[in-house]
Amino acid sequence: MIRLKNEEQLEGIRKSCTLLSEMYAELKPLIKPGAVTAELDKFAHDFIFDHGGKPAFLGYMDYPSTLCISINEEVIHGLPGKRIVRESDLVGIDCGIDLCGYFSDAAFSLGMPPVSDETEKLMRVTRECLDRAIKAVEVGSRISAISRAVFSHAKAHGYGVVRQYCGHGVGFSQHEDPQVPNYVSAGPNPRIVPGMVLAIEPMINAGTGDVYDLDDGWTVVTRDRSMSAHYEHTIAVSAHGVEVLTHW
Numbered sequence: 001m002i003r004l005k006n007e008e009q010l011e012g013i014r015k016s017c018t019l020l021s022e023m024y025a026e027l028k029p030l031i032k033p034g035a036v037t038a039e040l041d042k043f044a045h046d047f048i049f050d051h052g053g054k055p056a057f058l059g060y061m062d063y064p065s066t067l068c069i070s071i072n073e074e075v076i077h078g079l080p081g082k083r084i085v086r087e088s089d090l091v092g093i094d095c096g097i098d099l100c101g102y103f104s105d106a107a108f109s110l111g112m113p114p115v116s117d118e119t120e121k122l123m124r125v126t127r128e129c130l131d132r133a134i135k136a137v138e139v140g141s142r143i144s145a146i147s148r149a150v151f152s153h154a155k156a157h158g159y160g161v162v163r164q165y166c167g168h169g170v171g172f173s174q175h176e177d178p179q180v181p182n183y184v185s186a187g188p189n190p191r192i193v194p195g196m197v198l199a200i201e202p203m204i205n206a207g208t209g210d211v212y213d214l215d216d217g218w219t220v221v222t223r224d225r226s227m228s229a230h231y232e233h234t235i236a237v238s239a240h241g242v243e244v245l246t247h248w
């Protein structure tokens with residue numbers, strides 16, 4: 001069931017998204033070679049609580065952390081811990097906040113210097129996939145317009161699109177209907193209407209789109225060990241158009 005948001009509820013979601021963006025603005029400079037991933041997680045955790053929010057992932061299906069930190073061939077759901085960020089790592093950061101019952105969700109990838117041309121291009125094309133997906137959001141169109149925008153652009157560059165995980169509705173909880181796949185699926189394909197709040201999140205691999213889960217029960221990695229990039233925004237659809245609520 002798709003739960004549409006009224007203006008007052010949207011204002012609550014906006015605030016949650018703003019807090020997430022503010023957290024990212026302070027976290028970003030800390031992400032550099034030598035950083036310990038657990039310490040980045042602690043920074044995000046403390047920032048969110050200090051500002052009256054709750055880390056939305058923490059405890060979600062028993063997820064143990066505030067951030068997902070997915071490095072290189074890790075696609076999503078990488079667990080913060082003792083790992084140290086290295087030169088040339090491709091670091092993916094994902095976080096959600098529950099602020100007064102309103103949920104935000106956003107993710108970005110960051111290349112540690114020196115960034116190879118291949119990594120730079122993978123990040124750029126994945127960002128373009130997200131940009132194109134957002135431009136495809138239009139009242140009256142269907143969710144598949146988003147999916148097609150991501151898939152066609154990634155494929156045009158020979159990249160693999162992850163199918164096992166999707167974007168989603170967000171706002172009243174971390175994951176809501178509708179699913180927002182990054183490929184054109186045979187599943188439900190609702191029309192885009194005012195009041196929808198969506199987390200759009202292309203996950204794009206330099207190799208094939210196949211992934212599997214590590215033994216830690218969380219980390220999703222590319223089957224061929226190729227690099228993977230991930231960008232995500234929470235967006236709102238209103239009668240006036242599309243509003244991108246998050247920033248990184």
Ligand code: MF3
Nearest residue numbers: 057060061063077094095105
């Ligand atoms: N960030 C993921 C998403 O975008 C959700 C992570 S769920 C968690 O949908 F369990 F890992 F926290």
Ligand code: CO
Nearest residue numbers: 105199201232
């Ligand atoms: Co998400």
